[in-house]
Amino acid sequence: MFKKDLQPGTKSKLKSSVQRSLRGALLSTYPLLTPYIDDVLPKKGSLESMKLPDRNTLYILDGTTPLFYQQDGPGGPVIPHLRLVHRYPQCFPTIRIDRGAIRFVLSGATLMAPGLTSKGGRLPADDADPEDLPEGEEMEQEVDEEGRWSRELKQGEPVVIMAEGKTEACAVGTLAVGTKEVKAKGKGPVVEDAHFLGDGLWRIAVD
Amino acid sequence: MADSEQGDRPSEGRHVIYCGVCTLPPEYCEYGGTVKKCQEWLEANQPEMYAKIWSPEVLEAATAALSVDAQKRAARDAQKKAAKAEAAEAKQNEKLASSTITIKRIERNKKKFVTAVFGLEAFGLDLKKVAKDLGKKFATGSSVTKVPSGGEEIVVQGDVSEELEEFLLEKYKDIPGENIELVDDKKKKKAAAAAAT
Ligand SMILES: [Zn+2]
Numbered sequence: 001m002f003k004k005d006l007q008p009g010t011k012s013k014l015k016s017s018v019q020r021s022l023r024g025a026l027l028s029t030y031p032l033l034t035p036y037i038d039d040v041l042p043k044k045g046s047l048e049s050m051k052l053p054d055r056n057t058l059y060i061l062d063g064t065t066p067l068f069y070q071q072d073g074p075g076g077p078v079i080p081h082l083r084l085v086h087r088y089p090q091c092f093p094t095i096r097i098d099r100g101a102i103r104f105v106l107s108g109a110t111l112m113a114p115g116l117t118s119k120g121g122r123l124p125a126d127d128a129d130p131e132d133l134p135e136g137e138e139m140e141q142e143v144d145e146e147g148r149w150s151r152e153l154k155q156g157e158p159v160v161i162m163a164e165g166k167t168e169a170c171a172v173g174t175l176a177v178g179t180k181e182v183k184a185k186g187k188g189p190v191v192e193d194a195h196f197l198g199d200g201l202w203r204i205a206v207d
Numbered sequence: 208m209a210d211s212e213q214g215d216r217p218s219e220g221r222h223v224i225y226c227g228v229c230t231l232p233p234e235y236c237e238y239g240g241t242v243k244k245c246q247e248w249l250e251a252n253q254p255e256m257y258a259k260i261w262s263p264e265v266l267e268a269a270t271a272a273l274s275v276d277a278q279k280r281a282a283r284d285a286q287k288k289a290a291k292a293e294a295a296e297a298k299q300n301e302k303l304a305s306s307t308i309t310i311k312r313i314e315r316n317k318k319k320f321v322t323a324v325f326g327l328e329a330f331g332l333d334l335k336k337v338a339k340d341l342g343k344k345f346a347t348g349s350s351v352t353k354v355p356s357g358g359e360e361i362v363v364q365g366d367v368s369e370e371l372e373e374f375l376l377e378k379y380k381d382i383p384g385e386n387i388e389l390v391d392d393k394k395k396k397k398a399a400a401a402a403a404t
Binding site for chain 1: 223231239240272277
């Protein structure tokens, strides 16, 4: 999605009502961010938006810190910038690719199922919780020791991509198919158009 | 009330170290085209991390996970990337070597000068920022203006040509001294007048 260098666009300050609704969107997408939300989006902080190509909007805190981008305008999925993922890795559902898939993902290729179903890859365990947790139990999800998320992830859901043998996440994007189907089929594209380490969004100069 | 809020603040999150050369987390430097430089930076700046990431055991584990074919492909890929990065660097150096900055002293009227600087953007400088810095440095007016021939220049009030050259060389080490030329625009009017007759 951001394979090429991005020219920084003009920034515009968000009205506090917009800021509030964005905060709501974040918390409903990433309930695990709840304890940290005042650090991620300080109440006194100034939040700006910047238009990016392909109907994406980047949200920037205090003129310097890219936080999230949103696809397809208001209402579209809010996806964290990788630097934010690195700060709060425990707050975002993950899958893991095997070592061999890393260089493909880092060159902007579509992530294919075999990179996840192989020995070095990780998808939610077969006895994972269903895609939708009962109301009030949204916080009951986490990654296990093996690197498997405790809940099946659904189609269209944003997901962080970890990598075999590495500590930090290497990409983030939305699932083209749910993790259950990935396991059942074992082939086909899983994440298209990811934001990955070293891409235009990673390198964009916002200040 | 205020204290309890402060006391309860959870952490700002982890502080991840990023490579000073390629900007990725250092464990991913191997996928860029600047591996050698990345390694040198890491060894000098984060020796512990360097030892961990580039230890023989880790490297062995990394290659053992790949088939021989995949290893070959990865090596070829790495070579291509390195060549590409080198070519880009050479091109950039060439561009810098052939770019000139002109500092022009312009006589506005008797004893009143302004100094115009042209060509800074070739060195990746943000003209607005530099103009602001210059204004502060020389405690004078300094602004960015459009040039009829295209592009923009910085105009500083007063005759500060030489100090300005010094300032640029000191602050921006990327600019080679021989790429800055000083021009005196004093005789322009006379020359123009001569041409007109
Ligand atoms: Zn590096």
